Amino acid sequence: MSNLLQEETVSKIASFDGIDVYTIKTDKFKTSSINVFFHTNLDRQRVTKNALIPAVLRRGCRRFPTFQEIALHLEELYGATFDCGVTKMGERHIIQFYIEFVSEVFTEEGSKQFDKAFDLIYGIITQPVLEKGAFKDEYVKQEKENLKRLIESRVNDKMQYAVEKCLEETCKDEPYGIYDYGFVSDLRDINAQNLYEQYIAMLETYPVQVYIAGSASDDSVEKAVEKLKSLRPKTGGDFGDLSDKKLSGPSQDSFNKSVTEVRNVVERFSVNQGKLSLGFRTNTRPDSKDYYALLVYNGILGGGVHSKLFQNVREKASLAYYAFSRLEKFKGLMVVSSGIEIGNKDKALEIILQQIAEIKAGNITDYEFESTLKTIETNVKSLRDNQLQIVTHYLGQSIANTNDTFDDLIRKTSQVTKQEVVDVAQKIQLDTIYFLTSKEQA
Amino acid sequence: MDIKTVKYDKIGETLYIYEHKSGLKAFLIPKKGYSKKYATFATHYGSINNEFIVPGEENVTRVPDGIAHFLEHKLFEQKDGSVMDKFSKLGSNPNAYTSFSQTVYLFSCTDKFDENFQLLLNYVQNPYITEESVEKEKGIIGQEIRMYEDDPNWRSFFNLLGAFYKSHPVKIDIAGTIESISQINREILYKCYNTFYHPSNMVICVVGDLEPESVFEQVEKYIEHSESRDEIKRLFPDEISSLNKDYVEQSLAVSTPLFQMGFKDDPKGLSGFETLEREVAVKILLEMIMGKSSALYNELYSQGLINNTFDFDYTIEENYAFSMFGGESPDPVKVRDIISSKIEEFHKTGLNREDYERIRKAVNGKFLRRFNSVENISHLFVSVYFRGVNIFDYLDVYDKMNFEYINEIFSKHFNLSNLALSVVKPA
Incomplete structure (x- = not known):
């Protein structure tokens, strides 16, 4: 192991009030970052408001009451980047805030980059612009309109839409079927007052993770931790923590779903190219030993140029420019997607299903198997070269209730055998066939 | 071995430069502590170069739109199969892209850099194109073109170029059209290859935690041409300075x-x-x-x-x-x-x-x-x-x-x- 590069490891440095603070120390980047994640469950009742909260918060805070003033301040911090939004990981809904800034070594002496960046992100999260004891009405109205447009314009990117929509259809009657940015029809009843109430609930009760990555000094980090201690109300709130059983994770029984009948869903647009997506249940939890075999399975099926999908759908049959498979590990799903000539749908479907049958029957070449293991190793090692990906890796570990470092992940996948891949293949079930097609197609 | 070193202390970076006798320059930017190593081998040839005079010839050559991109796809094919397979065996990620003025071949890896690098240098210098594989590629690229036809951002971008330019080929889609690629054959592909893929028209750039001597020794060893060559005449139509449309x-x-x-x-x-x-x-x-x-x-x-x-x-x-x-x-x-x-x-x-x-x-x-x-x-x-x-x-x-x-x-x-x-x- 001595020839391995030193790992970008995570350390939990504080834990209080349902807030966990982690540092990932490294000086190989020119920048440092602070990432704040609020965790909650994905549900219809809260999803749209959760999506709207960061959009309203980014408009201004007490110290910088307008978006323009925040932008000016970011420029003063040598072009720091601030962003926020929501995402789903399995049936967990995550509200995230992020700031990345040039590390102090590359700035003029005495410019306290970390302290200033922390103050800004903390101010945006905790001190919104208020009006009559609620959010500023103008900001809420405008951001409702922006969110409406964001939800509606999902269809603009057909490639991504066909993947997301397929998985939503697969989980039509489960929380995972909910789009992370919510519902246009739920916007009508949201106002500055009830949105503010949910924001207060977020602040007071949602479990929080803070990741500080880069080269911040211990002193600065300590000061930041002190400030975080005033995030929750002084009276002591009913905050959950990340081990809370009420929080959605792979431990819930939402995992194993037996498919009785494959559903067919067709959606029509004015398009030239059809997008065929297949949604599968892997019936494999991310905290089980089988998960590593599933990773290898996915690599063999559609995880790169060596994969069965790329080789057969694209290289041999010339049916597509892209054909891949991807896992949603937290909910036990897999999606296969490809862009094809509309008239070739049946042919493409047949070839895709044939590849799945091949793995199930144990037909995996040494080339496919070895290339997959090596590709996974390369991809995992490469994650370490990107600060945001390092943070996302550890966030994912915490949601999956696993504790794998990058090296653990590489070691455990490298020990997977062909037989284990074939075994995991038996559990994978096709659930939904989604086809995005033209208006003219019969 | 003559290696030039330039230090940029202000941002903590160093650039190593080596010039091969063919006129090709190779660069290394070391990144200490990074797992990923990234190598590119690029030619000064892109979608806009559809009219040119081959060094040593008198006549103008006019080629179908989208050919630089088509050639990029075809270079992956080798006598003994697809070079992608060989990269995959090494666990590295090969890729390539064509822009208006360049075609870039690259890989990223975390391990076995030398073997990967040798593979990159070899395949880009040794095309193996058959009529059959050209026809097969038309199906794949056809779907790439269809994908872009449905991409509103891509369309609004190219439509704007069409508003700017009356005749400059930058307004033409990089992949060409289904119609233009149907005219592409083995012979024209080789002509473009032989014109634009001489080392003197190319560059190598390597970034990662590597030593300059070992990188440049490979360049020295695997670049096959030894002589520099005359310049290619690239022709462009006269373009109006005003807008084509507003x-x-x-x-x-x-x-x-x-x-x-x-x-x-x-x-x-x-x-x-x-x-x-x-x-x-x-x-x-x-x-x-x-x-x-x-x-x-x-x-x-x-x-x-x-x-x-x-x-x-x-x-x-x-x-x-x-x-x-x-x-x-x-x-x-x-x-x-x-x-x-x-x-x-x-x-x-x-x-x-x-x-x-x-x-x-x-x-x-x-x-x-x-x-x-x-x-x-x-x-x-x-x-x-x-x-x-x-x-x-x-x-x-x-x-x-x-x-x-x-x-x-x-x-x-x-x-x-x-x-x-x-x-x-x-x-």
């Missing part, structure tokens, strides 16, 4: 209209370094005029006329240049009118020096951030290299940048008679 629109399956607009620029006569200066100046100006801290952005945003998707950029090459800005909007024409009147106002009242100072600092910080990523460094390096400069020249550009020059470029570039708008509307 407005274009198309209907697609989108929910909200999308738009791109921008100013057509004229870079003729600029040296490589001057193109970098122009680029940085226009980018600073775009930030000053319509960046997130500007009054204009905030006015458009609070009126609901733009959203988070609004963005801008500037492109400059030897014989074409343009700025471009856009995103989603319920009323792109109104956005254009508001932007136009604001720019007119700046022409009358002048620019603000404080804005300039603050934004220069921010843009400089963002440039520094690009050095976080081995792929970002490589892409940027290759994208400016054939203009006769390297990425570290940006440091000098930032040092020399001043408010007077910014004002000069503002008057030159932000000329409203060169402003065109492209809209993609819901079908």
